[in-house]
Amino acid sequence: MPVDLVPDDLWERVAPLLPPRSARRYRFPGRKPVDDRVALAGIMFVLRTNVAWRDVPAEKIGCSGVTCWRRLREWTEAGVWPRLHEMLLAELRAAGLLEMDDVAVDGSHVRALKGGDHTGPSPVDRGRTGSKHHVIVDRHGTPLAVSLTGGNRHDVTQLMPLVEAIPRIRGRRGRPRNRPRRLFADRGYDYDKYRNLLRGKGITPMIARRGAVHGSGLGKVRWVVERTFAWLHQFKRLRTRSEVRADRHQGLLELACGIICLRRLRRSF
Incomplete structure (x- = not known):
């Protein structure tokens, strides 16, 4: 076993x-x-x-x-899980399997059965106590960073923290990389303040406008983040939050991200 x-x-x-x-x-x-x-x-x-x-x-x-x-x-x-995740990201980059020019970001609600830190009334679950998983992924859906907040936190509040949380990924000659060129997001991130913050970091925001008709074409790139949530929630412990301590659940999230990276590395051989 x-x-x-x-x-x-x-x-x-x-x-x-x-x-x-x-x-x-x-x-x-x-x-x-x-x-x-x-x-x-x-x-x-x-x-x-x-x-x-x-x-x-x-x-x-x-x-x-x-x-x-x-x-x-x-x-x-001891910080084992984020170091494991960073190590595997470096291996993916060394193998040419990490495409960081384009990244996508989104959030997903999960129910928090026992409450605890980083929980709140979920607006999509009739106000029941819940949490949110926020993730930023590369062009293939490889998770670059993940975070946990209360279920009532707006997705856009975690946009810049996720960008800052991308580790300095080694694996190739030269300086480590932790900045994408373009960031794709849905209408929930449509705030000019955050567009300006992204541009200040040299990142071009590709964010859908509220009120605009559907069919902008951004979904052709952004859909991979939805698949990443499906990968994460294949781990049944992450479908609902059972840990009262937020750091324990965050640790399991980071471990799952590392396993997803390892699976992608295996498929390359």
Whole structure:
């Protein structure tokens, strides 16, 4: 089961990023800690199936769900997931699979069952408590950055934070790249203030105008962000938010982005 949930290519990239474990005492070493790969398999099991942590099948995974949750907390606080995502983006760029000239941005509502930080009354779900996933993707739908806000936050408020959150992606000779040339978005981002901010960073805004007739042609580029949300929500843990702590859910989002990048890298071989 751990090998199926954590294939070798994923583990080879995650293992060097994990924080070192403290040395065990010689005379009273205590119980031997669970192997990190087994704990990651438990995290992947929850991410894929959305079972409660207490219901993780220890006899199949090799450890309890509580142990997996503790490792998720530890690794999230250590910044493992954004570093994994950045590493895979660099590999994609080195392989010529990242096209950052054109990017697209959008947001998607998810229900937050237990409340917590970064939640709010969702305007598209009869005011029920929810959150929003915001993502910016390249021409192929590869996620470059992702964020989490309350369900009542307007999409446009996360436009510039997402642009700023794109990491400095290496992988080719020369300076790392973190700025696209054009940004595509729907009518929800139609504010001249943000157009000017984008132009100030050298990015040409390709944003649909409110009130204009449909058929502008922007959808031919922008549709990839909708597909990326479909990829993200294939992970059942992300379809609805079960974590009270926003940083835990953000960590799972970033892990899912890394897996999407790894899948694209696999298809190139």
